[in-house]
Amino acid sequence: MLMADSSKEEFLQLIKRLTLKISNIIDSHSIGAVAGLAIAIFFTWRLLRSPGEPQPRQRKRQTTTSSNPGVSTHSNASVVPSGVRSPSGDSRAQNVVDELFQPVKPTLGQIVRQKLNEGRKVTCRLLGVILEETSPEELQKQVTVKSTVLEVLLEITKFCDLYLMERVLDDESEKRVLVALEDAGVFTSGGLVKDKVLFCSTEIGRSSFVRQLEPDWHIDSNPEIISQLARFIKYQLHVSPFRTERTAANVFSAPSLEQFFGST
Known part of the structure; x- marks a missing residue:
């Protein structure tokens, strides 16, 4: 009992x-x-x-009687008081x-879907977000894909229609960008193809690309473009190494794309 x-x-x-x-x-x-x-x-x-x-009951062993009839033997088993x-x-x-x-712990894919609020189409500029370079002039010399952004980028392509875009000064810069993206493995997952990497010669042209595609999210490092598109795009992410004030309720900010998704 x-x-x-x-x-x-x-x-x-x-x-x-x-x-x-x-x-x-x-x-x-x-x-x-x-x-x-x-x-x-x-x-x-x-x-x-x-x-x-409960263990099977063991047969009680008979205890030897003491030579002294006034002394009785006791079992050494301890009795636990009831209620304790x-x-x-x-x-x-x-x-x-x-x-x-x-x-x-949620997976990176789950975090990406949650952060993007199940958005199905995303547009994203290259300079300062996917690439280390921050100006079209730098692309004339070299193109470097951020290694830290690749995992997030590939997760986005798994469930989003992703378009990358950038302003370039010449055809050689365009070729360098495509080669760098290919070498980094961006096109190997099947979610992103070269036809979805768009190039233009002006910032207005890039803004026009975004409006025509009508994405759920646009990611950019240019505050002017972010401001211009705020009333046309459902959500935007402003990538900037400096802390910026929130310009609209649908505009978010982060030092990098990967930090927005908490992968670093």
């Missing part, structure tokens, strides 16, 4: 802990986790019961609850 009372007490303590955990889950509208509560309680109860299951909870059972219940409700 003592063991049964102890198991019941452990189960009650488990229910209390699960209640506290599940209240947080309900607040965050995690219906799937709530639906699994019954299963969690069942298996947790099984885990708690297994160490404390086992500290080991308490700790075991807490450990099981903690393991069942370990927070699951």
